[in-house]
Amino acid sequence: MTKLKQGIKLLGVLLIGGLFAVFFLNYPKLDIITGYSSKSNCSCTYIAGRPEAFTDSVDNNFSPVNLADDRVSRSEQAAYASLVGLKKRKARFFPELGCILMPPQQDELTFSERPLRSRSTTSLPFPYGTAEPRDTVFPEVNYGLLTETIENAFAGNELQQTRAVLVVYKDRIIAEKYAPGFDKSSIHLGWSMTKSITATLYGILKHKSQFDLDQPAAVEEWQQDDRSKITYHHLLQMSSGLAWEEDYSRISDVTEMLFTATDMAGVASRKELLHEPGEHFYYSSGTTNLLSGLLKDEFPDLQSYLNFPYEALIDKIGMNSMIMETDASGTFVGSSYSWATARDWAKFGLLYLHKGHWNGEQIFSEDWADYVSTPAADSEGTYGAQFWLNASGVMPDAPRDTYYADGYQGQRVYIIPSKDLVIVRLGLTNGDYFDGNGLAGGVSKAIQ
Incomplete structure (x- = not known):
């Protein structure tokens, strides 16, 4: 016993x-x-x-x-x-x-500046105004196949969890569907589609001021070691060579940055160099937030920086629902945090489809769209400059010129120049239940 x-x-x-x-x-x-x-x-x-x-x-x-x-x-x-x-x-x-x-034991921000917005309303129809889109029937569109493809995007939705699909062809909405509880006014988190927004801000800066992407990144602590070779181009193409761990399943560089750091831009800047800049591709949210912080340094004060995305891009093209969130230091979380309706996400895609031209104004130079859709070194044709690519045929049923903003849980803005198409898909998919190839490929095939 x-x-x-x-x-x-x-x-x-x-x-x-x-x-x-x-x-x-x-x-x-x-x-x-x-x-x-x-x-x-x-x-x-x-x-x-x-x-x-x-x-x-x-x-x-x-x-x-x-x-x-x-x-x-x-x-x-x-x-x-x-x-x-x-x-x-x-x-x-x-x-x-x-x-x-908020940082521990802090209830107020250390800065009082807020972005100044100029949300415009015009009588023009979508996409150039806030009026309803014009109904247009195109003889070259196979509407039966289009409808079938859209329905498939919502099939078995307890797993796919698709919330919105929007298809724009020749500036006209030809398909639009929402899950129950969501509609055209619902605002969705883009997650890493925000990276494509951040890249666009650099494209606009380059267009306005001839900003040199090949100049070394202006990070003071890099100037005394080999990190001084890292350029803005390397950062945009995710080929900086900096150490980084992008793993959301456990404590890693990215989860610590997003959920513990007060100044997210500084996290990647403190990383050591593991590879020669420009030779090794590795997807890094830290790289994008570093770019967001470096962008802040291009402006004379915080107010000018906070205004810039809205006055130069977001409000300029009527993405009135969009909001980009900052961290506690006032830096935009350029890797992950932007929100907008499906129609406003589509406007972003259309801006690229039209190579920066928007209703009579050139927002960024035409060659910027070519730049972001050019494969980065060592990416095997899958990544450009903060955009994903289909150059290597990772989506076999979609045109090879397809490139897209891509976010966690299946957020997508597909830009397909050869078909004059933009496709938006928003949802909450975990795992591989969302079939991006089926959506982009099916809609593309419906344009004959």
């Missing part, structure tokens, strides 16, 4: 020790979990206008984020999250800045 008691006692000690070990090993992850939960809840509530219960049961309903206890405070315009009372995080909404994951 004594041995049995000793065995039970030992088992209890081992069990407690095991639980302690599991907790100790996972404790650092709590910041990521509660950071993600509070930030997502805040943005979905105050930018997208979704009920808190919907965000909990859908957008945040995946492991381990769904373990967090969260609440929305309407009086503070904030969202809180913690896990068993630990690692409490707060994200707060600031008009025109979006939701910002």
Whole structure:
């Protein structure tokens, strides 16, 4: 009997020790979990206008984020999250800045500037105004195949979770469908499609000021070592050679940056050089946020920087719903955080389809569209400058000239010059359930 008691006692000690070990090993992850939960809840509530219960049961309903206890405070315009009372995080909404994951023990921002918006309304139809699009029937469009392709994008939607599909051909909307609970006014997070927005800001800067992409990136701490060879071109093509880990399944460079860093632009700048600049492709959200921070340095003050995306691009082409979120230092989170309706995302694609020309004005030079869609070194034809490419036929049923903004969970803006097409797909797909090849390929084949 004594041995049995000793065995039970030992088992209890081992069990407690095991639980302690599991907790100790996972404790650092709590910041990521509660950071993600509070930030997502805040943005979905105050930018997208979704009920808190919907965000909990859908957008945040995946492991381990769904373990967090969260609440929305309407009086503070904030969202809180913690896990068993630990690692409490707060994200707060600031008009025109979006939701910002606040640093510990900080309730106010250290700056008061806000982007100045000039949301225009005109009587012109989509895409150049806010009036409804003109109905147009094109004889060369196989509407039966088009409808079938769009329906397939929503089939089995408990897995695909497609929320919106929009097809624009020759500046006319020829297909538009939304999942229940969503419509043309619904605002969606673009995730890494924001990278394509960031690249576009550099294209505009280059067009306005002859900015030299081949000049070394102006990072002070790089000037005394081999990182001084890294150019803006290398950063745009994800070939800087900097150390980086882009892994969202665990604590990594990218998750620490997005959910613990106050100044996200500085994270990649502190990384060591692993490869010769220009020779090794590696997808890095840190690289894009570094570009966003370097862009800030091109302006005389924070106000000018905050205004720039809106006055030069977003409001200029009538993407009135779009908001780009910043971090707590006032730098746009150029890797990940921009929101807009499907129709406004389509306008972004159309700007590239028309090579920067928008309703009588050249927003960026025509060769910029060629630049972003030219394969980066070592990318095997899959990546350009903050845009993904089909140059190597990764989507075998879509035209090879297809290039696209691509975001987590299947956010896409496909630009297909040979078909005069822009296709927008927005959703919440986890895994490989969304068939991008089927959508881009099917719609392309419907244009005969």
